[in-house]
Amino acid sequence: MTTQLPPSLPPQFRDWFTTRGWDLHPHQAEMLARAHDPSLLLVAPTGGGKTLAGFLPSLLELAGGDHSGLHTLYISPLKALASDIRRNLETPVAEMGLPIRIEDRTGDTSYTRKRRQRADPPHILLTTPESLALLTSYEDAPRIFAGLQRVVVDEIHALAESKRGDQLMLALARLDSLCPGLRRVGLSATVEDPPALARFMARAPQPCHVLMADPGPAPDIAMLSTAAPPPWSGGGGIHAMEEVLEQVRKHRITLIFHNTRAQAEIFFHHLWMANSEGLPIGIHHGSLDRVQRERVEKAMVQGRLRAVVCTGSLDLGIDWGDVDLVIQVGAPKNVKRLVQRIGRANHRYNAPSKALLVPANRFEVVECLAALEAARDNDLDGDPRGPGPLDVLCQQILITACAGPFDADALFDEFRRAGPYAALTRDRFEACLDYVATGGYALRAYDQWQRLKQRPDGQWQLRDPRASQLIRMNIGTIQDSDMLKVRLKRGGGKPLGEVEEGFAASLTAGDTFLIGGRIVRYEGLRDLVVEVSRDAGRKPKVAVFSGTKFATSTQLSQRILRLFQQDSWPGLPAHTAEWLTLQRQVSRLPEPGRLLLESFPHDGRHHLVAYGFAGRNAMQTLGLLLTKRMEEQGLAPLGFVATDYATLIWGLEDVQDPEPLFDPEALRDGLDGWLAGNAVMKRTFRSAATVAGLMNRNTPQARKTGRQATFSSDILYDTLLKYDPDHLLMQITRDEAMRGLVDFARIEDLTRRIAGRIDHVRLDRVSPLAAPLFLEVGRVPVVGEGRDRLEAAESDRLMRAAGLL
CATH class of the missing domain: 2.40.240 (Ribosomal Protein L25; Chain P)
Incomplete structure (x- = not known):
């Protein structure tokens, strides 16, 4: 559906639209009508013209040629997206002869060009959160941003999911101080909770108005039928190679998404070996050299590739040519991610996106069916955002100090205008300021962490102005793997x-x-x-490539549990439906609001399975905590393995009454004790300390290696744990570890949901649902009495065989 061009549109714009046979979509017209609202969030489907909706007011305001300096700032989560949008904008500007200069500024921009942009900013600047934070750190920031009228944040949902979004909102609060009356526009296609995202990007306490576009036609999505059933475990989609190749032959350009870089490499290798016709196929992920990625991107746009095996590097809103099919290999783990990826195909508002899912193993067949149903229902998932992290706040204090002296009261008020920090208390702010100024109680004796001083007039400034170079070199929240x-x-x-x-x-x-x-x-x-x-x-x-390790979302897990309650499963392939039917006959299927436990002997060991459906990180943590409690109770656990849906523990003793193992208070106590000296905490501390400016990954001399950084952060962590366990960074580390790497919040959510409702089924052999767990890699051994007893028994057996006992 479109609407007529508004009469107020200048002739050159009306002629340009008319030449192309274009009208405005209703949401584009409404964005134009509300161009002077202080804060807007547009949620529109992929291909719905979000970019035009965001930029049309700016083009109209700049068309007269009477604005000097920067007018509109565009923020993108990807450098490539900023470059793509610049190219797309330059076309109408050139064709209408508009007096508008458009440039991008990212990590790939030359030093010379960056200096020129500071001295003579373009009318429209396209950049990333990190580059914006760096620009605000300069003493001449007030001059750079003089005249700035609008900020457009693209793919804001992607930024809101990480600390990059928190950093961006603090940078926008800084711009508000420099440019009163600045207007904000957020653009997104996949939002599970638009009001929550609006609160995130609002200029607190002012509200942000949400515009919801017509979602367009439903996507055309299905599971790919394969001659061979998927394997019981692992797999990576190799069983579907011939069927995937057949789909590539039938379509113009196919994007084949994977959840990890290593999986993408394996699949690409097998696909290329099976590609006897020599179809042009590329690979694209974040660990590849930039030149190779750009070569693949260019070939896609020019239509010279038939398929690209890729990861999240191609998730977001770049128009990569004539893509007409998306294949997701492996369960998407998150419905919102699936919808985002589906939108890469048929990147047009009036055309349904086409996608096929390829489950990597037997259980993922069930997960893919649940994800398909959720995508069709537009039931997106996402966990509620917590308050803005304090390590990012500490970095922002340093960034502000680089630009010149600041007043603490004014800075506190500025921070509270950022949505994620609207509830920031003065005590928390003062703790961050004290840490940035002195390093905190245990570190204040060291000059290197004495970074701020208070002037006689009460304002704060850098103790040594030369420190600004080091601070600027380490701006950002993206943590490099080593x-x-x-x-x-x-x-x-x-x-x-x-x-x-x-x-x-x-x-x-x-x-x-x-x-x-x-x-x-x-x-x-x-x-x-x-x-x-x-x-x-x-x-x-x-190669063990780094990258996000996805866990199945809570909402998708609950859909799977509800799916288990059906009498039959006509939407599943026969082999998977028969597997679930057999599980129901032999044992039972997990249920929402209850916890299923199974006990059975196998291979001379006693086994216990907990079907928690809390995601891989949480189930891994649950395995650590349960085996620790079992060890304390003399149950001699030997090891465990965890997946997104279950934890399997094996040991020498039968667990007669497992329910006390799941007592919430005991699990919490066990976690606190386990975390204190754990490598997870040290890794989390290293990340927080880098963001908060305690450690520098980049220096004027050389970049630290991962081992050097780990060594120094481990020493700092051990020092603070011993002498200042309540140090601000230790508090941040505990919060981060609980929420992220160990995902204990999902374990607590699990114990709340089951509320003691535990079904313990004792079996005489392995259950059908547990069988694939024995094929999982990543088994974790437990060192303790059980393993000591096992080694002693093995030693006795060998000695007897040798005739020595």
Whole structure:
């Protein structure tokens, strides 16, 4: 549905629209009518013209040529998206002859161009949260942003899910102080809770108005039928290779999404080996060299590729050419992510997106069916946002100090205008200010952390102005994994991408691995660069690429549990429906609001399975806590393995009454004791300390390696744990670990939901639902009495065999 062009539209704009046969969609017309609202959030489907809706008011206001300096700031989560939007904007500006200069500014922008942009800003600047934070840190920020009228934040849902969004909202609060009357516009296609996102981007306490566009036609999504059933565990979609190739043949451009970079590499390798016709197929993910990624992007736009195997690097709103099919390999784990990826196909408002799901294993068949039903119902998932993290707040204090002296009262008020920090208390603010100024109680004796001082007039400033260089070099909340560059040893040292430092350390000369679809042979490590040569082998190792480790969302898990309650499953393939039917006959299926436990002997060990459906991180943590409690009770656990839906524990003793193991208070006490000296806490501390400015990954001399940074952060963590356990960064670390890596909040949610309703089924053998757990990799051994007893028994057996006992 469209609406007529408004009469107020200038002739050159009306002619441009008419030449293309375009009218405005209702949401675009409403955005234009509300162009002077202080804060707007537009939720419109992919291909619905969000970019035009966001920029049309700016183009109209700039068309007269009487505005000098920066008028509109566009913020994108991706550098590539900023560049893509700039190219798209330049077309109407050039064709209408508008006197508008448009430029982008990202980490790829040259130093010379950045300096010129500060001295002579363009009318429209497209950038990222990190580059904006850096711009606000300069002393001349008031001059750079003089005249700024509008800020457009694209894909705001993606930013709101991480600390990058918190940093951006603090930067916008800074811009509000510099540019009173500044208008904000947020654009998004996938929002599970629009009012919550509006509160996030609002200029607190003012509300942000939400515009909901017509969602357009429902997506055309289904599971891909395959001749071979998916494996019981793992798999990576290899069983569906021929069917995927057949879909590639039938479509113009197919995007084949994976949840991890390593899975993408494996699938691409197998796809290329099966590609006997030589169809042009590329690979794209964040660990590949930028030149290679840009080459693939260009080939997609030009229509020279038939398929691209990719990860989240192609999730967001860039129009990658004539994509007409999306294939998601592996369960999407999150309905919102699935909808976002589906939107890459048929990137037009009036055309349904087409997508196929390929479950990687038998259980993922069930998860994919639940995700398909949720996507069709537009039932998006997402956990409520907590308050803005304090390590980001500490960094913002340092950024503000770089720009010049500041008043603490004014800065506190400024921070509270940022949506994530609207409820910030003065005590928490003062704790952050004290930490930034002195390092906190245990560190205030060290000069390197004495960073601020208070002037006689009460204002705060940097103790040493030269510190601003180091602060600016470390702005940002994105935490690098410990990555090393990979280059060919010969032929000019061509860059291929990056692998994790830990993976590189595991390699010996001659080992092979996959990167960018190539099999390469490890030659050695020189100057923190992994040197490789090409290898013609067919069975490489796989690089342990970093990247997000997705856990099945709470909402999707609940859908799976509800699906289990059906009498039959006509939407499932016969092999999976028969599996669930057999589980119901032999044991029972998990239910919402209850916890199913199964006990059975197998291979001379006693086993206990808890079907918690709380996500992989939470189920992993549950395994650690349960085996710790079992050890305390003399139940001799030997190890466990966890998936998104269950934890399997094995040991030497039968657990007769497992219910006390799940007592919420006991689990909480066990977690507190386990976390104190755990590597999870140290890793979390390192991240928080880097964001909060306690540690610097980048220095004017050289960048620290991951091992150097880990070593220094471990020393700091141990020092604070011993002498100042209530230090601000220790509080931040505990909060982050509970919410993130160990996901204890989902365990607490599980115990609240079941409220003691536990079904313990004792069996004489492995249940159908538990069987795939025995095939999972990543088993965690438990060191304790049970393993000591096992080793002693094995020792006795060997001694008897030798005739010594």
